[in-house]
Amino acid sequence: MNPQLQRLYDLAKKPDRRIVGLMSGTSLDGLDVALCRISGNGGNTQLSVEQFETVPYEEAFKDSIRAVFAKKQINFEHLTLLNEQIGRQHGRWVAQCLRNWHIEPADVDLVASHGQTVYHAPQQQHRRAGYPNATLQIGDGDHVAAESGIITLSDFRQRHIAHGGEGAPLAVYGDYLLFSQEGEDRILLNMGGIANFTYLPNSLDARVVFTTDTGPGNTLIDAFARQFTGQPYDENGQMAARGRVDEALLRALINHPFFAQPFPKTTGPEVFSKLYVQNAQQQSGTETIAPDDLMATLTRFSAETIAQAIQRTLTQTKIVHPHVYMSGGGAHNPVLVGAINALLPGCTFARTDALGIAGDAKEAVLFAVLANEAVAGTGKINFGERQGVPSVSMGKISFYK
Ligand SMILES: Nc1ncnc2c1ncn2[C@@H]1O[C@H](COP(=O)(O)OP(=O)(O)OP(=O)(O)O)[C@@H](O)[C@H]1O
Numbered sequence: 001m002n003p004q005l006q007r008l009y010d011l012a013k014k015p016d017r018r019i020v021g022l023m024s025g026t027s028l029d030g031l032d033v034a035l036c037r038i039s040g041n042g043g044n045t046q047l048s049v050e051q052f053e054t055v056p057y058e059e060a061f062k063d064s065i066r067a068v069f070a071k072k073q074i075n076f077e078h079l080t081l082l083n084e085q086i087g088r089q090h091g092r093w094v095a096q097c098l099r100n101w102h103i104e105p106a107d108v109d110l111v112a113s114h115g116q117t118v119y120h121a122p123q124q125q126h127r128r129a130g131y132p133n134a135t136l137q138i139g140d141g142d143h144v145a146a147e148s149g150i151i152t153l154s155d156f157r158q159r160h161i162a163h164g165g166e167g168a169p170l171a172v173y174g175d176y177l178l179f180s181q182e183g184e185d186r187i188l189l190n191m192g193g194i195a196n197f198t199y200l201p202n203s204l205d206a207r208v209v210f211t212t213d214t215g216p217g218n219t220l221i222d223a224f225a226r227q228f229t230g231q232p233y234d235e236n237g238q239m240a241a242r243g244r245v246d247e248a249l250l251r252a253l254i255n256h257p258f259f260a261q262p263f264p265k266t267t268g269p270e271v272f273s274k275l276y277v278q279n280a281q282q283q284s285g286t287e288t289i290a291p292d293d294l295m296a297t298l299t300r301f302s303a304e305t306i307a308q309a310i311q312r313t314l315t316q317t318k319i320v321h322p323h324v325y326m327s328g329g330g331a332h333n334p335v336l337v338g339a340i341n342a343l344l345p346g347c348t349f350a351r352t353d354a355l356g357i358a359g360d361a362k363e364a365v366l367f368a369v370l371a372n373e374a375v376a377g378t379g380k381i382n383f384g385e386r387q388g389v390p391s392v393s394m395g396k397i398s399f400y401k
C-alpha cells in the first residue's frame, strides 16, 4: 500500500488532528494560515486555534493575480503559470509559518487549502444556456503538498457544485459544526470582499440552517480606496466617515436583480466591480461625486444590502432577536459596522472572537473543519432538501510524494 494512504487512514482514526487551514479571499490581502487542533467530527467537533498568521501579499503578487482575477478575457498562459506558482507559494508559506512556530511538518496531519478564486460563475450570473454553475480556484494542491511535506486537501468547491450548489458559501458547514448553540438563534456574518452569512436556528435542526452571499462587503470600498489614496483599504472607515451618503447613487447601486433573487445566492467581483459603480454613477448623474462621499455611499451600500438580507431572513424565519457574530476584515470598519447596527436594531452584535475564534482567522479555520469532515466525518449531517447546502463532504487529496 502507498504509505501515505496508510497515513491518511491512520490519521482519520486519531481522536484529534492538527490541520492547517489556508484562505486567500477576494480581497487579495494575503494568505491566512490557521493551525487548528480538531477533535471528533460532525456535531462532536471541538476546535482550538493554536497559531494564526496572515502572510501579506506583495504588490507585484497582487498585480499578477489581478491580471486574471474576475476578468472575462485574460492571458491564458499567465493563468496556467499562476496555478502552479500560487500552489507552490502557498506551500512554501505553510512551511515558513511552521518554522516560525517551531513545529515540524511531520507533527501536522493535513493542510486544507482553499486556493485563489479567479472566477466565480453561478448560472444566475453567467446565464449561458446549457452551462451549469461554475467556479474556478487555482493554486494546485499537489504543489502545496510537495512544498509543505503535508498531505493536502484542496479544491473544495467543485463537489458542492457537482451536487447542485453554486460552490459557495461553504462557511455554512463549519459555522454549523462550530457555532450552533441550542436556545440561541445565531447569524454568522462574514464581511470579506464579498459578504455572506449563515443562519443557525436555536433548535440545531440542520435542515433549517441556511446561507447566502449578500453582495459586496469590502470589494468596492477597497477598489476606490486604492484609486484615491493608493492604500489597500479605507482604514477604519476614515474617508467614509468624512463623507455624505448620496441617496441617488445609493439607489442606483441597489438597483440590481441580484438583490431581489431568492436565497441562497452567490456573487463576486465579476459583477460588483468599478465598472458597476461607474455605470450607477452615470445613471444617477453623480460622476463628479467627491471621493469621501463616494466612499460613504459605497460603505452604506454594503451595509444596506447586508442588513436587508438579514432582515428578510428574520421575516421569513419569524425570528425577532438573533445574535449576530461578525468576522472578516469588514468587522474592523466602524462605519460599516455602525450602519449595520443602526439598520438592525433588534439584533445583538458581537464578533466571533466572543465565541473563541478570531474573526480574522475564521474562514481559514472553516476550511480546516471541511478537511476534518472529509477524512474523519461520517457524512451523516443532513441539511435536508434545501437547495444550496448539499449534504456532502468536500476536498481533493494530494499526497506529498
Ligand atoms: N482597520 C480596517 N478598517 C477598514 N477596513 C478593514 C480594516 N481591516 C481590514 N479591513 C477590510 O478587510 C479586508 C480584508 O478582509 P478579509 O481578509 O476578510 O477578506 P477576504 O477573505 O479576502 O474576502 P472574502 O471573504 O470575500 O473571500 C480589507 O481589504 C479591508 O477592506
Ligand SMILES: CC(=O)N[C@H]1[C@@H]2OC[C@@H](O2)[C@@H](O)[C@@H]1O[C@H](C)C(=O)O
Binding pocket: 025, 026, 117, 120, 135, 167, 168, 169, 170, 171, 172, 192, 193, 194, 195, 196, 213, 266, 267, 268, 363
Ligand atoms: C467563489 C468564492 O471564492 N466565494 C467566496 C467569496 O468570499 C466571500 C463569499 O464570496 C463566499 O461565498 C466565498 O467564500 C467563503 C469562504 C465561503 O465559501 O463561505
